[in-house]
Amino acid sequence: MNKVNTYTDEIGDWLHQIYSSQANAESGQAVTTALSRFATFAYSAGRVFTDSLGPQISIGHFTVIIGAAENFVSSLESAVSAIMMMVQNVSHCVPFATFMLMPERGVSSGDLEAGELESIAFENLVFSYPNSDRVILDDISFEIKKGEKISIVGLNNAGKSTIVKLICRLFEPDSGRILWNGIDIRDYDYDSYLEQISCVFQDFMVFPFTIQDNIDPLGESGEDEVWEILDEVSMGSDVRSLPQQLNTYLDKSLFEEATDMSGGQKQKIAIARAVRKEADLVILDEPTAALDPLAESEVYEHFNDLVRGRTAIFISHRMSSSVFCDKILLLDGGRIAAMDSHEILMKGNNLYRTLFETQAANYRK
Structure with a gap:
C-alpha cells in the first residue's frame, strides 16, 4: 500500500507541475493580451482626438487599426495556445x-x-515472485516426454500459470532447474530456446494487421496452410464470409474496411497463430476462456489435429478439458499432489476427482 501511495504522490506532483506551468503561461498570455489591446486602443484614440502623437486619423482609420489589432491578437492567442498544447503533450x-x-x-x-x-523436466524447483514472501512453487519435480499432452489442474493461485511463465523464461527460479533434454534451459541460447515454444496466454493479443499477418506474421506459410488452421479452430467459415477474407484488417479505429471480431473469434485467431508456429512445445493457458461451450467443444475435438503430435501443456479451469490429455498434473498448495491419467485419478480419493465431480454436478443441475 505504501508503494501505491508513493506512486500516487509522485504522479500528483508531476501533474501539478504540468498544470501549474500551463496556468502560469495562460495568465501571462492574458495579461499580455490585455496590455496590448489597451495600448492599441489608447494610441489609436489619441491619434483621433489629437495630433500630439502624430497626424490625426479619421474614425475609419481607427476602425481599421482596431480590427487589424484584434486579428493579430487572435492569431497570437492561437499560436500561443498551440505551443502550450505541444509543450503539454511533450510533458505527457x-x-x-x-x-x-x-x-x-x-x-x-x-x-x-x-x-x-x-x-x-522440473527438478526440485522453488519459486516466489519478486518482492513477495509467498512461495508459489515449493520443491516441485516432474517430467514431460515428447508427444505427451499434459493438463495442469489446481485451485486458484496453485501455480499453474507460474509453471508456464518459468518455462518461457519470463522469470527465473529461486532454486532448482528446468531441463530441456536433460540440460538446464539457461545453458541454451535464449532466442534459440524460445523458437521451440509456442504459447497462448490468458491475456492474449491480436494485432491491428490483417488476419493473414496475425496468424503468420513472418510470412512463412502459404494461404492454404493458414486456411487449414482456421478450419481446425472452427474459424474458416467466419473468415470466408468477409469481403477481404485473409486480407481483412482487425482494427476499425485504424482501417475503415476492418472488421470487429468478438472475444471468442479473437481467441481462435490467437490459437491459430500459436499452432501455426513450428515449435516443439505448445502451451495453451486458458485458451478457450472467451469461447462459448459449443465452440470450446469443437476446439477440444480438434485438439489432437491442432497440436499435430507435438508436446502440449494445457491449462483450463474447465475440468472436461483434461479428459483428452495423456496426463494430469495436479497442483495443491504449490506442490505436486499427483501426476497421472484422468482414468487413474478418478479412481482415487484426491483433489482432482473432487474438482471434476463438483463441476460435473453443476453442469447436470
Missing part, C-alpha cells in the same frame, strides 16, 4: 520516453542451440 510523453530509455533486464543466455524436444 516524458514518462514513456524515460521508460523506453531504461536498460533492458539482462537475460542469461548460453551458447547451446536448443534441439528438438525429447523431454522437459
Whole structure:
C-alpha cells in the first residue's frame, strides 16, 4: 500500500507541475493580451482626438487599426495556445520516453542451440515472485516426454500459470532447474530456446494487421496452410464470409474496411497463430476462456489435429478439458499432489476427482 501511495504522490506532483506551468503561461498570455489591446486602443484614440502623437486619423482609420489589432491578437492567442498544447503533450510523453530509455533486464543466455524436444523436466524447483514472501512453487519435480499432452489442474493461485511463465523464461527460479533434454534451459541460447515454444496466454493479443499477418506474421506459410488452421479452430467459415477474407484488417479505429471480431473469434485467431508456429512445445493457458461451450467443444475435438503430435501443456479451469490429455498434473498448495491419467485419478480419493465431480454436478443441475 505504501508503494501505491508513493506512486500516487509522485504522479500528483508531476501533474501539478504540468498544470501549474500551463496556468502560469495562460495568465501571462492574458495579461499580455490585455496590455496590448489597451495600448492599441489608447494610441489609436489619441491619434483621433489629437495630433500630439502624430497626424490625426479619421474614425475609419481607427476602425481599421482596431480590427487589424484584434486579428493579430487572435492569431497570437492561437499560436500561443498551440505551443502550450505541444509543450503539454511533450510533458505527457516524458514518462514513456524515460521508460523506453531504461536498460533492458539482462537475460542469461548460453551458447547451446536448443534441439528438438525429447523431454522437459522440473527438478526440485522453488519459486516466489519478486518482492513477495509467498512461495508459489515449493520443491516441485516432474517430467514431460515428447508427444505427451499434459493438463495442469489446481485451485486458484496453485501455480499453474507460474509453471508456464518459468518455462518461457519470463522469470527465473529461486532454486532448482528446468531441463530441456536433460540440460538446464539457461545453458541454451535464449532466442534459440524460445523458437521451440509456442504459447497462448490468458491475456492474449491480436494485432491491428490483417488476419493473414496475425496468424503468420513472418510470412512463412502459404494461404492454404493458414486456411487449414482456421478450419481446425472452427474459424474458416467466419473468415470466408468477409469481403477481404485473409486480407481483412482487425482494427476499425485504424482501417475503415476492418472488421470487429468478438472475444471468442479473437481467441481462435490467437490459437491459430500459436499452432501455426513450428515449435516443439505448445502451451495453451486458458485458451478457450472467451469461447462459448459449443465452440470450446469443437476446439477440444480438434485438439489432437491442432497440436499435430507435438508436446502440449494445457491449462483450463474447465475440468472436461483434461479428459483428452495423456496426463494430469495436479497442483495443491504449490506442490505436486499427483501426476497421472484422468482414468487413474478418478479412481482415487484426491483433489482432482473432487474438482471434476463438483463441476460435473453443476453442469447436470
